[in-house]
Amino acid sequence: MCLAIPARVTELLDGDQARIELSGVHKVVSIALVEEVAVGDYLIVHVGFAIGKLDPDEAAQTLALFAQMGSSVDPATLI
Amino acid sequence: MKYVDEFRDGELARALANAIAKAADPARTYRLMEFCGGHTHAISRYGLLDLLPPNVRMIHGPGCPVCVLPIGRIDSAIALATQHDVILCTYADTMRVPASGGLSLFKAKAQGADIRMVYSCDDALRIAQENPSREVVFFAIGFETTTPPTAAIILQAARLNLTNFSVFCNHVLTPAAMVHIMESEQDPAAVAIDGFVGPAHVSTVIGSAPYEAFVARYQRPVVIAGFEPLDVIQSILMLVLQINEGRAEVENEFTRAVTREGNRKAQAMCGQVFEMRESFDWRGLGEVPYSALKIRPEFAQFDAELRYQIAYLQVPDHKACECAAILRGHKRPTDCKVFGTVCTPDHPIGACMVSSEGACAAHYTYGRFRVV
Numbered sequence: 228m229c230l231a232i233p234a235r236v237t238e239l240l241d242g243d244q245a246r247i248e249l250s251g252v253h254k255v256v257s258i259a260l261v262e263e264v265a266v267g268d269y270l271i272v273h274v275g276f277a278i279g280k281l282d283p284d285e286a287a288q289t290l291a292l293f294a295q296m297g298s299s300v301d302p303a304t305l306i
Numbered sequence: 307m308k309y310v311d312e313f314r315d316g317e318l319a320r321a322l323a324n325a326i327a328k329a330a331d332p333a334r335t336y337r338l339m340e341f342c343g344g345h346t347h348a349i350s351r352y353g354l355l356d357l358l359p360p361n362v363r364m365i366h367g368p369g370c371p372v373c374v375l376p377i378g379r380i381d382s383a384i385a386l387a388t389q390h391d392v393i394l395c396t397y398a399d400t401m402r403v404p405a406s407g408g409l410s411l412f413k414a415k416a417q418g419a420d421i422r423m424v425y426s427c428d429d430a431l432r433i434a435q436e437n438p439s440r441e442v443v444f445f446a447i448g449f450e451t452t453t454p455p456t457a458a459i460i461l462q463a464a465r466l467n468l469t470n471f472s473v474f475c476n477h478v479l480t481p482a483a484m485v486h487i488m489e490s491e492q493d494p495a496a497v498a499i500d501g502f503v504g505p506a507h508v509s510t511v512i513g514s515a516p517y518e519a520f521v522a523r524y525q526r527p528v529v530i531a532g533f534e535p536l537d538v539i540q541s542i543l544m545l546v547l548q549i550n551e552g553r554a555e556v557e558n559e560f561t562r563a564v565t566r567e568g569n570r571k572a573q574a575m576c577g578q579v580f581e582m583r584e585s586f587d588w589r590g591l592g593e594v595p596y597s598a599l600k601i602r603p604e605f606a607q608f609d610a611e612l613r614y615q616i617a618y619l620q621v622p623d624h625k626a627c628e629c630a631a632i633l634r635g636h637k638r639p640t641d642c643k644v645f646g647t648v649c650t651p652d653h654p655i656g657a658c659m660v661s662s663e664g665a666c667a668a669h670y671t672y673g674r675f676r677v678v
Contacts, residue, residue: 232533233309233563250307257428260454260572269309271510271563274397274448275426276455278572279510279563286309286562293318293536296325296543 233269233281247272309562313534314352322539323357329546336362337498338545339635341484342505343370343663344533350668352535362542365635366665368483368590369505371448372399373633373657373664376589377621379476380405383445386474387411387419390614393437395430396445397452398423399661402654406621427452427459434463434471443610444473450508453477453599454572457579460601460608474610475601478586480508481516482597486588488524490634495525499635501545503538504530506560513568517556525554532560579605587620589657590633627656632665639666646670 234247234254243259247270257276258264270277330336340346346366349355355364368374380403387394394411401411401423415421420440424430427444434442446456456473463471484502488494504517509530517528527548531541541559548555558564579602586598601609610616623629627649628642639645639658649655651667658664662671 232307235308257426257455257458259458260569260575262571271507273451273507274455275428276458278451278454278507279569281309282562289537289540289559289562290312293315293322293540296322296540 232271234272236264236266236268236270239264239266245270245277310534313532313536315536319352319354319357319535319539322536322543326357326362326539326543326546327359329543329550330359330362331550332361334361336546336549337365337500338362338503338542339365339367339487339499339501340503340538341367341369341480342503342508343373343661343665343668344506345503345531345538346370346665346668347663348533348535348538350672352538353672354535354538355673357539358542362546364542365499366632366638366668367487367502367635368588368633369449369480369508370633370658370661370663370665371452371478372403372661373629374478374483374588374590375400375403375447375476375657376587377405377623378587378619380411381409381621382616382618383474384409384411384414384419386443386445386610386614386616387414387421388417390441392420392441392443392614393433394419394421394443394445395424395427395433396421397425397447400445400447402660403657404624404654404660427455431459431462431466431468431471434468435466438470440470442471443614444471445476446473447476449478449480449505450511450576453576453580454511454569457572457575460579460605461575463608464605469607472608472610472613473601474616475580475599477580477599478588479597479599480505480512481520482594483588483591484517484520486591486594486597487634488520488526494523497524499526500549501527501529503541503545504528504556506531506533506537506563509558509560509564509568511569511572514556514558514564514566515568521554521556527554527557529557530560530564532563578602587618589623590630624655629656629658629666632658639669640674642666646674
């Protein structure tokens with residue numbers, strides 16, 4: 228119920244709905260709870276409703292931080 | 307899968323775990339509670355405990371919506387389907403939770419009650435539209451993640467002027483439960499938890515701001531983490547570093563989905579439909595003040611509790627079940643005598659064995675052969 232993974236918007240539909248794709252699975256979900264959804268956005272979907280959008284820049288920064296943390300000798304210097 | 311696979315890199319996970327091992331002070335123990343069942347599941351599924359040094363201990367929290375729902379609430383849902391002859395729509399997770407009299411929603415369904423599993427609460431609304439001659443009740447459970455969808459369908463039902471649809475609301479609140487855990491001792495400073503891994507998707511909705519008062523009051527760091535294994539390990543590292551430095555702050559590891567203010571639109575819809583309950587009975591925690599929501603009087607026609615005069619009756623848990631102590635972080639699944647013997651995911655005695663997010667189910671499925 229709480230394990231949701233980001234799904235990509237492939238088509239915007241009428242009635243606050245969008246078609247999403249995840250690993251080849253397509254599904255129609257409600258976008259009534261989020262603002263300004265565009266095709267190509269990644270949404271966090273719970274029980275058939277998008278509850279948030281994923282920020283690609285922040286995702287890239289987090290991955291860069293992991294790489295930096297993982298390669299560092301002294302983690303205390305990374306904060 | 308984009309935004310999934312790159313957050314599951316095993317090599318990076320080991321590197322981050324090494325950073326934790328280097329940062330962790332061998333002279334002390336780090337007792338960290340992952341509040342959310344989604345994190346409990348990730349920790350077990352990806353074997354993260356095996357990557358952590360022995361003095362960094364993870365304590366499973368009560369953030370599993372199925373686990374914290376007390377027997378009396380399931381009994382009420384069964385009564386709706388059996389005594390009031392409604393079509394009861396529910397998320398699948400609640401179906402196997404043991405209720406009174408050896409019943410569960412599954413068994414009630416097998417005995418002829420019209421209970422239907424839905425993926426989305428939208429489906430419950432559709433079933434009400436397709437069956438105008440029947441009363442349809444949606445059994446709404448969950449934390450702040452599943453609350454906005456419930457608000458959305460109540461608003462939709464009001465727009466459609468549906469007269470045969472109502473909601474049995476059992477939505478609960480995360481920050482209130484965290485406060486309750488800290489207030490469980492006479493002196494909050496004595497609570498044996500050094501920091502919290504904050505929930506991922508709950509925080510997507512509520513934002514990181516609601517944890518600020520908690521952190522200031524109880525001086526325990528909270529790091530909001532995503533659900534992927536690298537997110538969890540990184541958040542553990544951030545907690546260890548905060549504890550080492552004597553800091554207690556809200557930090558956000560899950561910046562790709564969580565902002566300080568959260569999802570304002572979802573919050574506004576919830577505020578329109580729901581108000582605070584003065585108190586709610588949680589399995590494992592007991593009565594927790596201002597920890598749950600009820601439907602506002604403006605939407606009373608959609609409130610199943612009023613419509614069917616549901617009176618809540620508290621029912622004690624199974625005597626052998628240690629769910630209550632496990633939910634509070636006082637015991638581990640393996641401390642329970644019936645764990646893995648009488649109580650298994652196929653035949654759960656307690657709620658923690660029902661949902662894949664429950665501490666016992668996660669440990670049984672992924673961790674029971676670990677050398678503890």
